[in-house]
Amino acid sequence: MSVSVFAPASIGNVNVGFDVLGLAVKPVDGTLLGDVVTVTHSNDGDQLEVIGNFANKLPSDVKLNIVWDCLLLFNKELFASKQTIAEVKITLDKRMPVGSGLGSSACSVVAAIAGLNAFYEKYHQFSFSQRALLKMMGQMEAKISGSLHYDNVAPCFLGGMQLMVPDPDIIARNLPQFEDCYFVMAYPGIEVSTKAARDILPTSYSRADLISFGQNLATFVDACHRGDKVQAFSVLTDVVAEPYRKTILPGYSDAVSYLRQAGCLAVGISGSGPTLFCVTDDAAKAEKFAHWLNNNYLQISPSGASEGFVHICRADAQGAVSLPE
Incomplete structure (x- = not known):
């Protein structure tokens, strides 16, 4: 009983849009440039395992990992929604280098929260709205960087080129892209x-x-x-x-x-x-x-x-x- 979610790399700012413009990207050779999170039912309490090429760049104490914070926030929102909270094991396959400018933290946050949502939707017949998920992702990204900006998490989650708008009920608008670029x-x-x-x-x-x-x-x-x-x-x-x-x-x-x-x-x-x-x-x-x-x-x-x-x-x-x- 498990689900896996992949979250792609992104270009934040895209030069002209500091903190308000972002673009999700994928290699043409099919390489998964991003992070993968797998969520599985656990019979032994909540757990987090970190694997992958860049796992050694993260804190050895998993409770200092942003993915653990994502789990705590997700469970808090489940409790507020009067949903039964399941014990899970999360595996983070850290494929993105830390501090790379490719939205590394956003990849982990998006993969974790989207992965948890997919898990509950598949096995517990409950899911949060896209807007609610995006707000959780923004909250986690702000925890890391010290300020709330969606220019990585929005394209990483929604895809395409996203323009952030000052409306908390919308958050981001998809811009047309140049598909031949x-x-x-x-x-x-x-x-x-x-x-x-x-x-x-x-x-x-x-x-x-x-x-x-x-x-x-x-x-x-x-x-x-x-x-x-x-x-x-x-x-x-x-x-x-x-x-x-x-x-x-x-x-x-x-x-x-x-x-x-x-x-x-x-x-x-x-x-x-x-x-x-x-x-x-x-x-x-x-x-x-x-x-x-x-x-x-x-x-x-x-x-x-x-x-x-x-x-x-x-x-x-x-x-x-x-x-x-």
Whole structure:
């Protein structure tokens, strides 16, 4: 009696939408770039097991893991809804590097809460609404980063490109995507904490920056709805975070220079970094960019190895999905 849910990686901010825009992505080769959570009935109390390539990056005490907090919150909401609470074993397959800028914490949160909901829906004939689940996910993400923002959890859960709106009953709106585009994602193998990446930002911005930010975001949203790819990517410029965060990302400025000269449609920092993303609508260019990034952006450790990777992705329209048993 178990269910498994996969939650995909996402690009937070997408350059023009600091904290209000996010895009779910999936590798074209079928790699599961994200986290998997399996929920199983337990006869011995609630349990959490952490496995996967990046399990050793998480606290050894599972009760300090955000997935354990997700279970506590989910059970609290079950109690408030007068539902019987079952004992479960949760297995987190941590496939996402921590502090990568790919929505690693969001992947764990979304997979855990969506997994618990799928478990109760399948075996206990009860489920929460999509909005209720998204609010739980936002609450857990805020617990990690210190502020409430849905730009990773919303696309990770709902799929596609999501624009956050200031209405607690809606939270996010799906934007039309350019389905012929490739998003080349390069994680260099170093960790940047979300808190550190936020602390480096200024506490105030100039009027000129505010005007530029609003104009770029509005133009991008308008171009998405009109299907104007040229205009959409012509304004995909980050005036809020990139000017400050690029200073803590080794090799980022050189990579941006190469990619722009090589003809990519846009390039930027995924979320808080250090992952870089670049966009092209040409499959051959995507392969070329991926090869260059693999050789020039990934950081090599003193042992000669790297935990970094490069994936050629497309937009993931599905978001969190249940996996076959």
